[in-house]
Amino acid sequence: MNRRDFLQSASAAALASTTIARAATPAVKPIRLGVIGAGSRGQEDLRQFLRVPGVSVEAICDIYPPRYEQVNRLAGKTVPATANHHELLARTDLDAILIASPVGLHAEHVIATAKTGRPIYGEKALGFTVEDNHNILAEVTRHKVLFQIGHEYRYASWAQEAIRRVHAGDIGTPTHIYAYWHRNGDWRRTVPQPDPGGKLEHLINWRLYRESSGGLGTELGSHHIDMANWVFGEQPQSVIGTNSICRYHDGRTVGDNVQAVFSYSQGRRLVFSSITDNAKLGCELWIYGTEGSVQITIEDATFYFEKKKLSNSPDDSVGKTVVERGVVTGASYSTAGEMPYRGPGEKVVTATSEDPTLAAVRSFTEAVRGEHEIFADVHCGFRAAIACSVAHDAVFEENKMSIPSAKI
Amino acid sequence: MEGIKHKLATALTMAILATTPLVKAVTPPLTLYTTTHPAMGTEFTLYLYSADPTVAAETSEEVFEEVDRIEQLLSNYRDSSELSRINQNAAASPVTTDPEMLDFLTQSEHWSRASDGAFDITVGRLMKAWGFYRHSGHIPPEGELQQLRAATGWEKVQLDSAARTVSFTSPGVELDPGGIGKGFAVDAAVRILRAQHVAAAMLSAGSSTLYALGAPPNLDGWRIVVPGPLPSHDSLSVITLRDTSLSSADCSEKNFTVAGHLYCHIMDPRTMRPVEGRTQVSIVDPSATASDALSNVIFVETPGQSVETLKKYAPEARALIVSGDAGHPHCTIFHWGVAIDSTRCPL
Numbered sequence: 001m002n003r004r005d006f007l008q009s010a011s012a013a014a015l016a017s018t019t020i021a022r023a024a025t026p027a028v029k030p031i032r033l034g035v036i037g038a039g040s041r042g043q044e045d046l047r048q049f050l051r052v053p054g055v056s057v058e059a060i061c062d063i064y065p066p067r068y069e070q071v072n073r074l075a076g077k078t079v080p081a082t083a084n085h086h087e088l089l090a091r092t093d094l095d096a097i098l099i100a101s102p103v104g105l106h107a108e109h110v111i112a113t114a115k116t117g118r119p120i121y122g123e124k125a126l127g128f129t130v131e132d133n134h135n136i137l138a139e140v141t142r143h144k145v146l147f148q149i150g151h152e153y154r155y156a157s158w159a160q161e162a163i164r165r166v167h168a169g170d171i172g173t174p175t176h177i178y179a180y181w182h183r184n185g186d187w188r189r190t191v192p193q194p195d196p197g198g199k200l201e202h203l204i205n206w207r208l209y210r211e212s213s214g215g216l217g218t219e220l221g222s223h224h225i226d227m228a229n230w231v232f233g234e235q236p237q238s239v240i241g242t243n244s245i246c247r248y249h250d251g252r253t254v255g256d257n258v259q260a261v262f263s264y265s266q267g268r269r270l271v272f273s274s275i276t277d278n279a280k281l282g283c284e285l286w287i288y289g290t291e292g293s294v295q296i297t298i299e300d301a302t303f304y305f306e307k308k309k310l311s312n313s314p315d316d317s318v319g320k321t322v323v324e325r326g327v328v329t330g331a332s333y334s335t336a337g338e339m340p341y342r343g344p345g346e347k348v349v350t351a352t353s354e355d356p357t358l359a360a361v362r363s364f365t366e367a368v369r370g371e372h373e374i375f376a377d378v379h380c381g382f383r384a385a386i387a388c389s390v391a392h393d394a395v396f397e398e399n400k401m402s403i404p405s406a407k408i
Numbered sequence: 409m410e411g412i413k414h415k416l417a418t419a420l421t422m423a424i425l426a427t428t429p430l431v432k433a434v435t436p437p438l439t440l441y442t443t444t445h446p447a448m449g450t451e452f453t454l455y456l457y458s459a460d461p462t463v464a465a466e467t468s469e470e471v472f473e474e475v476d477r478i479e480q481l482l483s484n485y486r487d488s489s490e491l492s493r494i495n496q497n498a499a500a501s502p503v504t505t506d507p508e509m510l511d512f513l514t515q516s517e518h519w520s521r522a523s524d525g526a527f528d529i530t531v532g533r534l535m536k537a538w539g540f541y542r543h544s545g546h547i548p549p550e551g552e553l554q555q556l557r558a559a560t561g562w563e564k565v566q567l568d569s570a571a572r573t574v575s576f577t578s579p580g581v582e583l584d585p586g587g588i589g590k591g592f593a594v595d596a597a598v599r600i601l602r603a604q605h606v607a608a609a610m611l612s613a614g615s616s617t618l619y620a621l622g623a624p625p626n627l628d629g630w631r632i633v634v635p636g637p638l639p640s641h642d643s644l645s646v647i648t649l650r651d652t653s654l655s656s657a658d659c660s661e662k663n664f665t666v667a668g669h670l671y672c673h674i675m676d677p678r679t680m681r682p683v684e685g686r687t688q689v690s691i692v693d694p695s696a697t698a699s700d701a702l703s704n705v706i707f708v709e710t711p712g713q714s715v716e717t718l719k720k721y722a723p724e725a726r727a728l729i730v731s732g733d734a735g736h737p738h739c740t741i742f743h744w745g746v747a748i749d750s751t752r753c754p755l
Binding site for chain 2: 047053186192299358
């Protein structure tokens with residue numbers, strides 16, 4: 001009997017009493033979590049996991065020892081720690097693994113975990129290089145392990161409702177997506193001094209170096225690429241792009257700004273921009289359709305509609321055609337023109353506004369308990385990550401580059 | 409989150425902060441950097457000494473990221489916050505939460521118990537009934553207040569540390585973190601400063617809660633001016649702080665007046681009404697979470713009750729309480745340790 005069956009079979013009389021209903025809350029199957037990569041994102045994922053009933057953290061792996069105490073504080077207990085992921089995976093008391101290491105290590109960590117057969121919650125992007133992505137997909141598939149990619153916006157209630165409506169035709173045919181992730185900050189983490197040889201710099205600020213990071217296009221853009229894949233129902237076929245260092249001349253080797261255009265079938269496009277010295281636009285994604293637009297942010301979604309086009313319906317409240325009611329003459333001045341629409345829009349209303357990461361990890365634990373399939377699965381992760389891997393080179397080459405499809 | 413408690417205009421005398429430190433030739437000079445950041449319905453300000461502007465910028469960014477993280481944890485203005493999730497679900501069944509949130513609720517419960525309910529984060533609906541949630545103050549009908557008694561009271565929040573759950577024993581309970589949340593955020597942000605080995609910094613949450621870390625070069629600490637008694641902004645007392653926090657509460661910025669009577673946004677949860685007879689309070693404690701909560705406690709309690717509470721539960725604290733009204737203020741102190749202008753506020 002699963003959790004839902006249990007709840008449905010509970011007597012109405014018992015549920016009528018709050019106290020008794022609490023006593024009747026079924027014990028959930030414990031999920032003992034191991035964590036590979038306990039940096040800032042790993043800790044945020046872990047914090048959300050601990051908000052799910054039955055989840056505990058039993059071991060972590062990180063090569064930077066200060067993380068151990070940070071996790072102990074977060075978990076409210078001393079969590080066994082190691083710098084060797086094989087040592088963590090050799091434990092027999094772990095039911096699932098959270099992998100939030102730097103993207104360049106994902107292939108090594110995901111494939112090693114997949115071989116143990118344990119369910120994996122893997123942070124995006126799936127893999128760093130094109131080869132990494134093919135290898136991860138192949139190994140996860142071969143070992144038949146549950147895998148959920150950390151594209152948490154797939155679990156945001158407002159994003160799900162907005163894209164359901166887009167697929168239902170509320171904005172006509174979606175043809176273009178413009179996505180922005182604009183910040184005002186150098187994206188750096190403080191590095192303890194002294195740091196001979198810059199080892200800690202590269203360990204802590206791995207996002208700033210081309211050999212270990214896909215830069216803004218991967219670390220931020222992968223979410224938007226995944227959303228575009230979701231809207232268009234496919235992965236992009238090619239990408240052109242550019243990047244530069246405009247503001248932060250601090251030795252980094254990835255751009256402090258990136259622009260890329262991803263091509264989908266039927267001429268559809270995703271335009272992605274990330275800059276790091278102006279946060280006016282923040283993080284937002286616009287889906288443009290032939291009859292309207294929808295703006296999706298990290299907190300909400302809002303629809304806007306184009307002016308009505310060709311219609312053969314009576315066009316006023318009394319149901320008369322222009323032939324019957326005549327045309328009223330007057331001044332022709334109008335300020336509409338090409339000005340941006342500045343009206344209120346129609347905000348998407350949902351029953352819950354749960355944090356997307358909490359919703360994502362809750363869904364993962366339910367999948368581990370056998371309650372349903374995984375939505376943001378390894379294929380979803382592949383389709384976004386493979387585009388990131390190619391775009392990573394494309395923004396340096398500034399040439400149009402093809403994006404390969406999965407081999408399986 | 410717009411705070412329950414608005415800032416007392418504690419002022420920094422920045423002139424002394426500009427003092428150039430005496431440095432050895434090999435030591436880069438420390439410079440004072442100031443950054444501001446909107447959060448929790450106010451403006452946070454970080455004053456930070458650093459030898460390197462890049463390090464100062466990185467540290468500031470991490471500090472404010474932490475403040476933002478705590479806001480996302482505690483905001484009762486954001487539907488996606490952890491606190492909102494608890495508000496929405498804890499009356500129906502126990503809500504599993506993370507140790508940090510449980511720690512926040514446990515500290516809140518501690519000060520509620522210590523103050524016999526003078527401090528209480530279940531005032532969410534009470535604040536709305538009086539119109540303080542979105543600055544639309546009004547006197548609610550008596551019947552509404554009586555109904556809200558069933559949804560107000562810290563004992564209605566049940567914590568289970570072992571199971572990591574929180575539940576409400578009555579429907580309608582709504583947590584409002586305004587009396588303690590900024591202090592909790594300041595403590596979290598100060599942990600970032602300590603982890604970065606920052607020697608001298610001060611973080612101010614809209615000036616109502618601030619933390620003085622270390623001391624400016626060649627000084628014993630950070631100079632804080634307590635103004636008043638309000639509405640005057642002249643100095644009532646000047647205190648120097650080092651490795652400790654100070655929180656202040658007053659009614660100057662969030663209130664409304666009906667028939668010439670001023671209603672303050674700080675509630676006495678026991679009477680379900682705004683506090684009367686207190687003008688302003690300031691309290692020093694090593695924990696910003698504690699000083700934030702205690703500033704509410706000593707605002708709500710009578711000065712005599714406050715002294716007893718502090719003796720029992722916060723013997724290390726230092727407090728300055730101004731009661732009465734603008735025309736006839738009188739001061740009460742607890743281990744304050746520095747002079748006050750008694751011509752302006754007799755003890």
